[in-house]
Amino acid sequence: MSEEFNWLEYSEEMEAAALEEEGRSGRRGLRRLLPRLPSLRRPALPRMPGIPRPRLPKLRLPSLRRRGGARESHQPSAADILGEQLNRPLEDLDDRLRALRERSVEASQPAPSHQALYAVDDLLAGPALQDRPGGVISAVSLSKAQQQQVEMLRDVVGGAPEAANAGGRSPRFFSGFALSAAPRLLGSAVLLLAVSLPFVSSDYAEGDLPPAEFHEDRHEPTTFYNLLDNLTGDDYVLVAFEYGPAAAGELDILADLLLRHILAQRAKPIIVSSNPIAIVHAQNVIRAINRSLDLAGEQLLHGEDYFLLRYLPGGALGLRELSENFDDVARISAKGLPTGLQFDTLDEMTEIVLIAASADDIRHWVEQVASAAEGRRLLVATSYAAQPLAQAYADSLDQVIGPIVGIRDAYTYGQKLETNFGALLPAEASPQEPEFEQLDADASSDSQAEGRRGPELPAEDAIATALPQPTETAPPTATYFATDRPQPTDTPAPRATDSPTATATATEAPVRVVVVTSGQRVNIRRGPTTVDDILGLGYEGDMFEVIGANGDGSWYEILLPGGVEGWIAEFLVDERLVSAAELAGAQASASAADTQRGERAVLQREYMLRLGKPAPRFYQAQAPASGDRLEVALNRDRAQEIPRLEAMTLGTLAAALAIIFGNVIYAARALLSLRGTRGD
Amino acid sequence: MGRGQRFGIALSAFVAFAVGVTTALSLLLGDNPALFGNQPGAEQLAELIAAPADALLRLATIVVALSIVIGIANLLYVHAGKLARGKFYSAVLLASFGFTVFWQVTRPGDTSLLEAAQLPIESALAALVALSLLHGGSRVLGKRADIWGLLFVAVVVVVLLASAPLAELAPLQAWRDWLMRVPVGAGARAILLGVALGAVVAGTRALLGQDRSVRG
Amino acid sequence: MAENTISLVSFVLTLMVFSYLFGDAPLIGGLYRIAVYIFIGMTAAFTLVVSYEGVILPYLQDIQDQSTSWTALGYRADITIMFTALLFALLLLLKPINRLTWLTNSVYAVVIVVGAAVGAVGALNGTLFPLLQATVALPDDLTADFEVLVESLLIFVGTMTGLYYFHYQARARADGNEEQSRVGRGFRHIGKAFLVTTLGAIYASALLTSLTILTERIGFLFQFGA
Numbered sequence A: 001m002s003e004e005f006n007w008l009e010y011s012e013e014m015e016a017a018a019l020e021e022e023g024r025s026g027r028r029g030l031r032r033l034l035p036r037l038p039s040l041r042r043p044a045l046p047r048m049p050g051i052p053r054p055r056l057p058k059l060r061l062p063s064l065r066r067r068g069g070a071r072e073s074h075q076p077s078a079a080d081i082l083g084e085q086l087n088r089p090l091e092d093l094d095d096r097l098r099a100l101r102e103r104s105v106e107a108s109q110p111a112p113s114h115q116a117l118y119a120v121d122d123l124l125a126g127p128a129l130q131d132r133p134g135g136v137i138s139a140v141s142l143s144k145a146q147q148q149q150v151e152m153l154r155d156v157v158g159g160a161p162e163a164a165n166a167g168g169r170s171p172r173f174f175s176g177f178a179l180s181a182a183p184r185l186l187g188s189a190v191l192l193l194a195v196s197l198p199f200v201s202s203d204y205a206e207g208d209l210p211p212a213e214f215h216e217d218r219h220e221p222t223t224f225y226n227l228l229d230n231l232t233g234d235d236y237v238l239v240a241f242e243y244g245p246a247a248a249g250e251l252d253i254l255a256d257l258l259l260r261h262i263l264a265q266r267a268k269p270i271i272v273s274s275n276p277i278a279i280v281h282a283q284n285v286i287r288a289i290n291r292s293l294d295l296a297g298e299q300l301l302h303g304e305d306y307f308l309l310r311y312l313p314g315g316a317l318g319l320r321e322l323s324e325n326f327d328d329v330a331r332i333s334a335k336g337l338p339t340g341l342q343f344d345t346l347d348e349m350t351e352i353v354l355i356a357a358s359a360d361d362i363r364h365w366v367e368q369v370a371s372a373a374e375g376r377r378l379l380v381a382t383s384y385a386a387q388p389l390a391q392a393y394a395d396s397l398d399q400v401i402g403p404i405v406g407i408r409d410a411y412t413y414g415q416k417l418e419t420n421f422g423a424l425l426p427a428e429a430s431p432q433e434p435e436f437e438q439l440d441a442d443a444s445s446d447s448q449a450e451g452r453r454g455p456e457l458p459a460e461d462a463i464a465t466a467l468p469q470p471t472e473t474a475p476p477t478a479t480y481f482a483t484d485r486p487q488p489t490d491t492p493a494p495r496a497t498d499s500p501t502a503t504a505t506a507t508e509a510p511v512r513v514v515v516v517t518s519g520q521r522v523n524i525r526r527g528p529t530t531v532d533d534i535l536g537l538g539y540e541g542d543m544f545e546v547i548g549a550n551g552d553g554s555w556y557e558i559l560l561p562g563g564v565e566g567w568i569a570e571f572l573v574d575e576r577l578v579s580a581a582e583l584a585g586a587q588a589s590a591s592a593a594d595t596q597r598g599e600r601a602v603l604q605r606e607y608m609l610r611l612g613k614p615a616p617r618f619y620q621a622q623a624p625a626s627g628d629r630l631e632v633a634l635n636r637d638r639a640q641e642i643p644r645l646e647a648m649t650l651g652t653l654a655a656a657l658a659i660i661f662g663n664v665i666y667a668a669r670a671l672l673s674l675r676g677t678r679g680d
Numbered sequence B: 001m002g003r004g005q006r007f008g009i010a011l012s013a014f015v016a017f018a019v020g021v022t023t024a025l026s027l028l029l030g031d032n033p034a035l036f037g038n039q040p041g042a043e044q045l046a047e048l049i050a051a052p053a054d055a056l057l058r059l060a061t062i063v064v065a066l067s068i069v070i071g072i073a074n075l076l077y078v079h080a081g082k083l084a085r086g087k088f089y090s091a092v093l094l095a096s097f098g099f100t101v102f103w104q105v106t107r108p109g110d111t112s113l114l115e116a117a118q119l120p121i122e123s124a125l126a127a128l129v130a131l132s133l134l135h136g137g138s139r140v141l142g143k144r145a146d147i148w149g150l151l152f153v154a155v156v157v158v159v160l161l162a163s164a165p166l167a168e169l170a171p172l173q174a175w176r177d178w179l180m181r182v183p184v185g186a187g188a189r190a191i192l193l194g195v196a197l198g199a200v201v202a203g204t205r206a207l208l209g210q211d212r213s214v215r216g
Numbered sequence C: 001m002a003e004n005t006i007s008l009v010s011f012v013l014t015l016m017v018f019s020y021l022f023g024d025a026p027l028i029g030g031l032y033r034i035a036v037y038i039f040i041g042m043t044a045a046f047t048l049v050v051s052y053e054g055v056i057l058p059y060l061q062d063i064q065d066q067s068t069s070w071t072a073l074g075y076r077a078d079i080t081i082m083f084t085a086l087l088f089a090l091l092l093l094l095k096p097i098n099r100l101t102w103l104t105n106s107v108y109a110v111v112i113v114v115g116a117a118v119g120a121v122g123a124l125n126g127t128l129f130p131l132l133q134a135t136v137a138l139p140d141d142l143t144a145d146f147e148v149l150v151e152s153l154l155i156f157v158g159t160m161t162g163l164y165y166f167h168y169q170a171r172a173r174a175d176g177n178e179e180q181s182r183v184g185r186g187f188r189h190i191g192k193a194f195l196v197t198t199l200g201a202i203y204a205s206a207l208l209t210s211l212t213i214l215t216e217r218i219g220f221l222f223q224f225g226a
Helices: A002-023 A029-033 A064-074 A087-105 A116-125 A144-157 A179-200 A219-229 A245-264 A276-292 A316-324 A359-370 A387-396 A406-422 A434-450 A459-464 A580-597 A630-634 A641-679 B003-029 B042-084 B088-106 B112-138 B147-163 B167-181 B183-207 C003-022 C026-062 C075-093 C098-136 C146-175 C182-225
Strands: A236-242 A268-272 A351-356 A378-382 A400-405 A511-516 A522-525 A534-538 A543-549 A555-559 A565-569 A573-578 A602-608 A614-620
Touching: A179 A641, A179 B112, A179 C182, A219 A245, A219 A351, A219 A378, A219 A400, A219 A406, A236 A245, A236 A276, A236 A359, A245 A268, A245 A276, A245 A351, A245 A378, A245 A406, A245 A630, A245 B112, A245 C182, A276 B112, A276 C026, A316 A359, A316 B042, A316 C098, A351 A359, A359 A378, A359 A387, A359 B183, A359 C098, A378 A387, A387 A400, A387 B183, A387 C098, A387 C182, A400 A406, A406 A630, A406 A641, A406 C182, A511 A580, A543 A580, A573 A580, A641 B112, A641 B147, A641 C182, B003 B042, B003 B183, B003 C098, B042 B088, B042 C026, B042 C075, B042 C098, B088 B112, B088 C026, B112 C003, B112 C026, B112 C182, B147 B167, B147 C182, B167 B183, B167 C182, B183 C098, B183 C146, B183 C182, C003 C026, C003 C182, C026 C075, C075 C098, C098 C146, C146 C182
Parallel strands: A236 A268, A236 A351, A351 A378, A378 A400
Antiparallel strands: A511 A543, A511 A573, A522 A534, A522 A565, A543 A555, A555 A565, A602 A614
């Protein structure tokens, strides 16, 4: 909540900062013992001579110290644990004011972009730039929590980040072309060059593309995908859009994918944010999706296909209000108009998806929303910067799923989406929809480059080649094929139209079966939970033999016609007793109907698990239910994807080398000077 | 300080205390009929207990929203003053403000202004951070050449290199995975727990009126 | 705006910000600053419009509708809340008057304690309990891999010593005393090692994030040029 508040502080704090700066001579109290903090004194920023310190003649700060203290309380930090620390408020105040001055007084510069120190704290707190208005504009300095991180870092590595600026005496960042700026310039030039090369020519392509599936050790991103894949037209998904334009370069691609995935299944995303610019930005992301749909027709409409709720002011406060009074928040759109949504609690959301740039936002969502809506999962997609802390939550809390991180995961997610939906395009793919063809071509050329994907086959051809491949090849071996029914890996695939020979229990005695009663397409899963992978699909009237049930009877274990065992939720079906002949007849006609529909394609992938045991995994290739919007899932603009990944690889290498090189030189210098002192 | 003022301060401290305790209790105990043994009427009771928190949350969010508006007015006021003294950049700020408001009001739903201006500026600023981080990272040992500096640099390098998808660097990826899972996992938990403890302690202090802000 | 115009404006503004790399040269330095000021003005404008349209205006309208209520306390409570909020906003405006500072600060105090209570309750339920629980919990299967056991133990030790390091840091700063006990020092160093590792990883991750954003911008510049 501090961010917004600081709008008010703009002038006064600035003036206070100026006064403080002028009046400060020497350091007080224990601060004398601390190392100087040069980087907080904006050593490296280009001086902006044209901008004098702003003065606000009429407004005067009533009590500087007190105000400093006031700020302290609402951004608590670990330091507070330890109770009274008399020197701290003062110290914080100084730092805060200095930061304040640096951040917004002089040229309203976003300090993080120039100061490693801030960057370090921001990486804990968010993207490089505080994309909240408070962050940059309204003179917000570091929040208390952020400051704690910075101080800790300072204590821990003796000012690793400050080293960036090498003290207040260092040459200014690129001020002119002073000799001492040369290493910095050189480093920057190398980095820029490395990042640019892949855009110039594909000859500079380095590194493998991300895999088409998430690594088998990382189960949670797959679960993330599957959860969204389970959505249907009846589902509402709360999508928290907690990043602004500053993080767009990293998170837009993920946000675009996740929204498309949700929208393609006709589930309705309800977008919400505690960042005002993010609300406008979310509209922009939707607009981009709509633009990609121009050729394919149908546009996404606010109030029908998706909803954009009003801004939640006050950070954690706003989020708590969302979880406590969701019924009320959901009534009003970002434009202040009624949405027509009527919910009682957040529990009515099928999933909550959080796309956040900063660890602080993730923390707020976990603390204020997830902990208050215990029945709901929080699916987290985030930036690299927030990954370490997001991962700690995901590892500790079952409720938190993910995280999906950065553009490499986005690529994998996109591949999965494309495989899933692309495989279901009608074989005589649409002359009216040239974009699909192109996408397919792209996808398969990618796959060849990658050498990991099988050929794209229409379902009919696939059946003919549907023999499982041996799994002894390099993991993850992804041979996949589409059949009308999932097959166990160790048996040759019978034709889908074969009679259900696998139902060996067929005798004269009545057979216990379940009949699908749901009007919607239902999922048959590997285990009795909605998180388990989907083995196949069932439609109204389908009949399956029952072979068991779970403890509380909420799931039936059933036998699929291919001999595969799966689970189906009890509330979707009716239990009956029928004769074996009746069951066989029903299944034959269902299978005929499948063939006609061309649906129920199921992808099967085989993995070598880490322990060396090959274990089959099944993924649903979502059949196009009558209303699924394939075009939403497939019309993505992927032109920049691969060059960007390659640029990342080269850039990362360049950065790592520069860091090694720089530190080796400094270490050598330190060693030499050490020897010099000993010599004396 | 006059007597009236002192009284006012004492009063405001008391009000703050009452508000804080009410909010905390209401949040902790409200909306949880199980606390009252699921008796008939427990639900209404739970709802009633939750009501003060709802009301105070609503109050606080409206105040925050209003304060944003006041703050922006303040920002404009400051820059209008500077403009009067002939500051060019203040003119830029005011013009971009005015144009954006005009755009948003006259073309609801059209986000192309954000896409054309806000997005590139913010992205480019964020992109510049890469350069300063790179520079900072390359001088760690210049500032502190000891075991901690070395450890810091080693971790940075391992994580960076392991994120480059090159077959030659595959062994590093196993290291990185372990680092991220075990020591970084532990450190991240320590940080989160530290921050959470801080929030609880600071919250308690604020409620008890030990915080200066609350003392007026 | 036409797509071409959007691209052109974006291109120019991106270059203006990147001109920062060329330092504070008379003409070029100004370009960077113009871009930053445009950005501030726009952010303020977007924030204003979003807050007004999405929050303030609907609340003002809502208050006239007697059929709905924000809390279980009924319609009257809504009016009281709105009235109090407006009063508070008014008090905030009085800030320049020195003698009434305590009033303004009281408004802050109310909002701050509500925030503090929300933060504390959230931290308790959302982070503190679950994270501690997860850290202290043994792996499900004690006969599991030796490796897994060791890892859980390491995570436990790292978390606890890391917290201890926090604790020590703040106390040392408060009273200026070095820790004397050998055990304490040992703990501290272990904690420090874990935290340095974490911060290193976070630093590298932040670099990756900013690199990602850099590739996007560079890609855009090339795309526009092509």
